[in-house]
Amino acid sequence: MTATTDTLSPSAAVEKVMRLAPVIPVLVIEDIEHALPIAEALVAGGLPALEVTLRTECAIEAIKIMKQVPGAVVGAGTVLSPDDLKRSIDAGAEFIVSPGLTPMLAEAAYKTKIPFLPGTANASDVMFALECGFDRLKFFPAMAAGGPPALKAISAPLMAAKFCPTGGVTPQNAPEWLALDAVLCVGGSWMVPKGKPDVAKIEADARLAAGLAR
Numbered sequence: 001m002t003a004t005t006d007t008l009s010p011s012a013a014v015e016k017v018m019r020l021a022p023v024i025p026v027l028v029i030e031d032i033e034h035a036l037p038i039a040e041a042l043v044a045g046g047l048p049a050l051e052v053t054l055r056t057e058c059a060i061e062a063i064k065i066m067k068q069v070p071g072a073v074v075g076a077g078t079v080l081s082p083d084d085l086k087r088s089i090d091a092g093a094e095f096i097v098s099p100g101l102t103p104m105l106a107e108a109a110y111k112t113k114i115p116f117l118p119g120t121a122n123a124s125d126v127m128f129a130l131e132c133g134f135d136r137l138k139f140f141p142a143m144a145a146g147g148p149p150a151l152k153a154i155s156a157p158l159m160a161a162k163f164c165p166t167g168g169v170t171p172q173n174a175p176e177w178l179a180l181d182a183v184l185c186v187g188g189s190w191m192v193p194k195g196k197p198d199v200a201k202i203e204a205d206a207r208l209a210a211g212l213a214r
Contacts, residue, residue, distance in 0.1 A: 014115035014136040017073060017095045018164055018184040020049045023174065023209040026077060026166060026189045027052050029062040034197050039066035039074070041199040042191065045206025051097050051187060053077040054084055063091040075115075082108035089114060097166075097187075099140050101125065106132040117164055121145040126158050135160045138187070143168025148176045155182035174212055 008016065018024070025042050029035050029052060039050055048071050052063050055078050066074045075095035076088035085108050088096060094115065098105060101118035109116040110133055119140040120126045129137055139151050142165035155161060165177045166187030177186050191205040 010110075010113050010115060010133070011135055013113075014095060014117060015162070015184065017049050017075070017115050018117075018136060018162070020073060020185075021047045021210050022178055022185055022212040023047055023191075024049045024051050024075075024164060024166075024185055024187045025191050025206070025209075026187045027062075027192055028055050028189070028194075029058055030056050030194070032058040032061055032065070035062040035065040036069070037199050038192055038197050038202060039069040039072050041197065041202040042206050043069050043071045045191075045203040046210030047191070047206045049073045049075065049095070051075050051077040051095075052093075054079060054088070060087055060091045063088065063093055067092045079105070081105060085109060085112065085114075097138055099138070101129055101132065101134070103132075106134070110134075120161075120163075123154050123158065126154060126161050130158070130160060135162065136184070137161055137163050139163045139165040141167030142177070142186075143173070148173075148180060151177075151182060152180055155180070171208065171212075174209075178212055 052059050063074050073094050076093040077097040079085055079096050079098045097117045099119040117138045118129050118134050119138040162184050163182050164185050164187050169186045169188045174186050177183050
């Protein structure tokens with residue numbers, strides 16, 4: 001998969017990422033030395049799509065390093081602006097995730113044709129994203145926005161949209177999210193806690209996450 005594939009529409013391309021596994025790990029890399037072992041452990045555990053959030057100074061470098069892992073499909077999260085988008089694509093990000101959507105970011109992302117999951121939290125957000133040409137969306141913050149009952153209600157009249165709920169998703173509630181027809185995958189951070197990575201545990205937790213039913 002490449003960021004600018006000519007064989008798939010943007011919608012189909014991002015859905016391909018969403019269907020790689022039931023869970024997309026949401027990663028905050030604070031020490032660049034941790035990037036490679038974390039990526040290796042997650043991919044070995046069956047979670048190839050990796051979202052590196054742009055919340056730390058080493059995030060862009062982490063994207064470059066994680067892309068070295070065979071089988072990894074590395075994306076950038078917390079993309080807030082066209083500048084963030086450009087930096088992420090230049091680093092080799094293969095998909096983009098944002099907590100929300102603005103007209104400027106929507107236009108920039110649409111022009112690049114990169115797989116893009118803009119954040120939505122309510123029906124108006126979803127309608128705006130659909131108007132901008134995006135129908136594969138992040139639901140964020142998933143639990144604070146009302147949890148599975150809220151998304152079930154929102155998605156009923158907006159059937160074109162499919163979602164990746166993120167924010168408060170845990171191993172305990174992930175099955176409830178994944179049981180919704182509108183949900184293709186979830187985003188979660190529980191596989192990689194803060195601190196020095198315990199790669200054996202990360203791989204084990206990734207295997208459990210990869211085995212969640214959709």
